[in-house]
Amino acid sequence: MIGPDLKRAATCFMPGQDSPHRREFLKLLGAAAAARPLSGQQMSMPGAPASSGAKEIAGTEFNLEIAPVTVELAPNRIVSTIGYNGSSPGPLLRMKAGVSVTVNVVNKTDVPELVHYHGLLMPPDVDGSEEEGTPTVSPHGARSYRFTPNPAGTRWYHTHAMSMDDLHRGSYTGQFGFLVIEGGSNPGRYDQEHYLALRDWEPYFTTQYMDTDDLGPPWPQPEKPDPLDTRPPGWEVATDIYSINDKALGFGEPIRVRTGQRVMFHFLNASAVENRHIALPGHKFNVEALDGNPVARPSAVDVLMLGPGERIDAWISANQPGVWVMGAPEDNVRDGGLGIVIEYANQHRSPQWIPPSAPRWDYTLFGKAPSEPAPAQKLEMVIEKIPRGAGKFNLFTVNGKPYPHEDEFLLKQGTRYRLTFRNRTDDAHPLHLHRHLFEIAEIYGKQTSGVIKDTVVVPMYGRAVVDFTADQPGATLFHCHIQHHMDYGFKALLKYA
Numbered sequence: 001m002i003g004p005d006l007k008r009a010a011t012c013f014m015p016g017q018d019s020p021h022r023r024e025f026l027k028l029l030g031a032a033a034a035a036r037p038l039s040g041q042q043m044s045m046p047g048a049p050a051s052s053g054a055k056e057i058a059g060t061e062f063n064l065e066i067a068p069v070t071v072e073l074a075p076n077r078i079v080s081t082i083g084y085n086g087s088s089p090g091p092l093l094r095m096k097a098g099v100s101v102t103v104n105v106v107n108k109t110d111v112p113e114l115v116h117y118h119g120l121l122m123p124p125d126v127d128g129s130e131e132e133g134t135p136t137v138s139p140h141g142a143r144s145y146r147f148t149p150n151p152a153g154t155r156w157y158h159t160h161a162m163s164m165d166d167l168h169r170g171s172y173t174g175q176f177g178f179l180v181i182e183g184g185s186n187p188g189r190y191d192q193e194h195y196l197a198l199r200d201w202e203p204y205f206t207t208q209y210m211d212t213d214d215l216g217p218p219w220p221q222p223e224k225p226d227p228l229d230t231r232p233p234g235w236e237v238a239t240d241i242y243s244i245n246d247k248a249l250g251f252g253e254p255i256r257v258r259t260g261q262r263v264m265f266h267f268l269n270a271s272a273v274e275n276r277h278i279a280l281p282g283h284k285f286n287v288e289a290l291d292g293n294p295v296a297r298p299s300a301v302d303v304l305m306l307g308p309g310e311r312i313d314a315w316i317s318a319n320q321p322g323v324w325v326m327g328a329p330e331d332n333v334r335d336g337g338l339g340i341v342i343e344y345a346n347q348h349r350s351p352q353w354i355p356p357s358a359p360r361w362d363y364t365l366f367g368k369a370p371s372e373p374a375p376a377q378k379l380e381m382v383i384e385k386i387p388r389g390a391g392k393f394n395l396f397t398v399n400g401k402p403y404p405h406e407d408e409f410l411l412k413q414g415t416r417y418r419l420t421f422r423n424r425t426d427d428a429h430p431l432h433l434h435r436h437l438f439e440i441a442e443i444y445g446k447q448t449s450g451v452i453k454d455t456v457v458v459p460m461y462g463r464a465v466v467d468f469t470a471d472q473p474g475a476t477l478f479h480c481h482i483q484h485h486m487d488y489g490f491k492a493l494l495k496y497a
């Protein structure tokens with residue numbers, strides 16, 4: 001399957017992105033694909049679950065075991081990592097908004113761990129951030145977290161351990177899963193729904209890093225330094241092997257649809273490393289919620305973009321009979337496994353990929369004109385990168401200092417703040433605020449409102465302005481959701497006065 005792309009893959013990726021790693025995997029992908037061509041005639045029933053993905057646990061008592069797992073991305077491509085309850089992704093945890101739960105975590109590894117519940121409004125002692133004061137789960141120890149899940153929506157859980165220079169720790173491992181909080185209005189009516197985590201595997205260090213964040217239109221760059229820092233950059237983390245849930249493109253069960261169906265996808269970018277795009281030829285994504293929060297203006301787009309940590313709930317109308325690849329627009333990423341086959345009933349051909357004509361992502365498409373006055377209280381974060389400021393690695397600073405800060409970010413309970421992120425670096429960073437939700441007020445030089453998030457990708461040399469209310473007392477972690485940026489300075493603690 002993915003025949004033409006796979007065949008081209010051996011020669012099409014960009015200089016500097018090749019690695020023995022990648023070549024070997026592509027060969028395997030190619031060989032396995034040839035041996036097991038996907039056709040329209042597979043065993044399961046139309047409308048059956050999409051992939052071999054994780055089990056689901058619902059109720060008020062949840063048990064999570066952190067332990068080594070293997071992930072079979074493809075035959076002959078098995079990754080060893082750490083996961084939850086024997087798999088990666090871990091089980092989907094289904095909770096009810098406002099109904100308190102207990103999560104019992106057993107850590108069967110040799111290192112301290114933390115489980116963070118991302119996108120929830122909860123106290124710092126259970127949030128899963130050591131910086132905020134959540135106790136760790138000790139090696140071969142156990143700990144229970146009790147909390148009341150809120151608000152309703154597509155959330156997720158993942159490790160919050162640091163990795164530093166160890167690519168087998170923290171969010172480079174398979175410790176992630178969906179956490180769904182029920183209780184809101186369902187975003188759209190649909191015939192099927194699928195939880196799809198975008199992931200990459202076997203990261204490595206490189207100084208030849210080329211990211212693909214320039215895929216969108218050129219945004220204003222109000223924070224571009226003059227002159228630019230031309231010192232050689234430090235090591236970055238890259239990957240060439242991808243999956244949706246636990247399968248590389250072509251190796252999981254296709255998502256089987258029927259003409260006329262409305263199919264809801266819940267996407268999560270569970271990568272520790274990179275922002276990702278997703279497209280499906282011939283179909284538009286009707287975006288209903290971002291980071292689990294219903295948007296002010298649901299809109300249809302050709303391409304989705306998710307920074308690490310972000311979620312998108314979007315449905316398609318199944319109205320283009322065929323067999324399609326839904327995946328990354330970049331050939332090298334899709335050929336490396338980031339995609340899944342969408343197969344209409346009674347269609348028998350190899351999956352088709354057509355590049356999207358206008359790859360474009362813009363949060364303001366889902367917002368409305370601002371109607372509230374801007375909050376009077378202002379906070380600013382100037383983000384800079386010092387090439388090789390942390391030995392082999394780049395060092396990131398927030399307002400001129402790497403973590404930790406003193407009391408630079410003091411919040412007054414009940415006050416609404418306008419927080420400006422000034423990104424003076426040449427990367428697009430997914431910025432995450434724990435235990436609070438924020439509303440985008442300005443991005444790409446455009447004003448908006450009604451887009452409520454917990455993570456926002458601030459473009460290179462760009463600016464984002466977000467508003468939030470300080471209504472969750474206690475220490476609150478802010479950080480970039482790219483693991484090695486966070487580990488090397490890119491975080492700050494907000495405190496309540």
Ligand SMILES: [Cu+2]
Nearest residue numbers: 429480482485
């Ligand atoms: Cu970053």
